[in-house]
Amino acid sequence: xxxxxxxxxxxxxxxxxxxxxxxxxxxxxxxxxxxxLIPPAMCRGLTLPQGLRHGLPGAADAExxxxxxxxxxxxxxxxxxxxxxxxxxxxxIAAVLSRLGDGQGAGLAPSAPSPAGLAEAxxxxxxxxxxxxxxxxxxxxxxxxxxxxxxSQAQLDRACRLSRGRSALELLYDLRLQCASKAxxxxxxxxxxxxxxxxxxxxxxxMRAFLAATGRTPQAYRALMRETHSRPGDRPxx
Numbered sequence: 001x002x003x004x005x006x007x008x009x010x011x012x013x014x015x016x017x018x019x020x021x022x023x024x025x026x027x028x029x030x031x032x033x034x035x036x037l038i039p040p041a042m043c044r045g046l047t048l049p050q051g052l053r054h055g056l057p058g059a060a061d062a063e064x065x066x067x068x069x070x071x072x073x074x075x076x077x078x079x080x081x082x083x084x085x086x087x088x089x090x091x092x093i094a095a096v097l098s099r100l101g102d103g104q105g106a107g108l109a110p111s112a113p114s115p116a117g118l119a120e121a122x123x124x125x126x127x128x129x130x131x132x133x134x135x136x137x138x139x140x141x142x143x144x145x146x147x148x149x150x151x152s153q154a155q156l157d158r159a160c161r162l163s164r165g166r167s168a169l170e171l172l173y174d175l176r177l178q179c180a181s182k183a184x185x186x187x188x189x190x191x192x193x194x195x196x197x198x199x200x201x202x203x204x205x206x207m208r209a210f211l212a213a214t215g216r217t218p219q220a221y222r223a224l225m226r227e228t229h230s231r232p233g234d235r236p237x238x
Contacts, residue, residue: 012056012057012062013054013055013056014054014055014056014057014065014096014097014100015052015053015054016048016049016052016053016054016097017052018048018049018050018051018052019040021052034066034069034070034073035073036069036072036073036093038090042086042090043090046090046091046094047094047098048094048097049097049098053097053100054100055100056100057096057099057100058099060129060174060175060178061096061099063178063181063182064092064096064174064177064178064181065092065093065096066181067177067181067214067221068089068092068093068214069089069093070224070225070228071085071089071214071215071216071221072086072089072090072093072215074224084212085211085212085213085214085215086215088212088213088215089213089214089215092213095165095166098165099164099165117162118162118163120159121158121159121160121162121163122159122163124149124151124155124156124159124163125159125160125163125164125171127149128145128146128149128156128159128160128168128171129171129175131145131148131149132145132171132172132175133175133179135199136175136176136179136197136198136199137196137197137198137199138199139199139201140199142156142157142168142169142172145168146168153168156168157169173209173213176198176199176200176209177209177210177213177214179198180194180198180206180210180218181214181221183197183198184218184221184222184225185221185222185225191203191206191207191218191219194206194218195207206218
């Protein structure tokens with residue numbers, strides 16, 4: 001609740017509340033979610049919304065956001081070695097917030113009219129992500145995927161930046177992380193098999209990449225998810 005306003009957050013939606021905003025949060029017992037409190041000093045260098053912003057993230061963004069918020073808000077004491085992972089997690093949250101829009105979020109300012117080029121960029125980016133997910137195990141490069149899509153690597157990269165605000169390579173890394181998080185959370189596949197299925201060069205590469213992105217090893221993330229899901233209503237929060 002905000003002074004003079006009421007903003008409901010239906011299932012699956014996220015909200016960014018700027019520092020200094022007066023609000024109260026009193027969810028009923030049946031509501032589950034994550035609330036992450038971020039000190040303003042840790043937001044230096046991040047591109048965050050200037051005001052209240054809320055909406056429904058895409059499926060891929062929702063997976064990444066949940067993993068980042070769970071890792072950041074798990075209550076572990078911070079150490080200098082964790083600073084880089086913390087910065088990456090906050091950067092990921094900022095990127096997801098920047099992609100909210102397209103009329104999905106109540107209260108969002110309407111976007112400027114989209115030119116035909118934006119529609120084409122979104123279509124190409126969507127085809128790229130579908131192909132990339134189907135070919136994760138093969139480990140194809142961005143250039144190889146672009147060739148199969150009938151465009152150059154530069155054209156694909158421009159389309160991804162225009163429609164998603166991230167390069168094609170960054171979206172590929174996000175996709176791998178999303179699939180890895182789901183495999184760790186929902187299944188019992190050995191780490192080596194997950195690494196092979198997602199196109200990592202080996203188990204070590206997978207473990208280093210996952211740790212760098214989330215601040216946790218794959219084993220620690222799987223254990224955290226199992227502990228969280230075994231205790232309904234008791235989600236880690238920062």
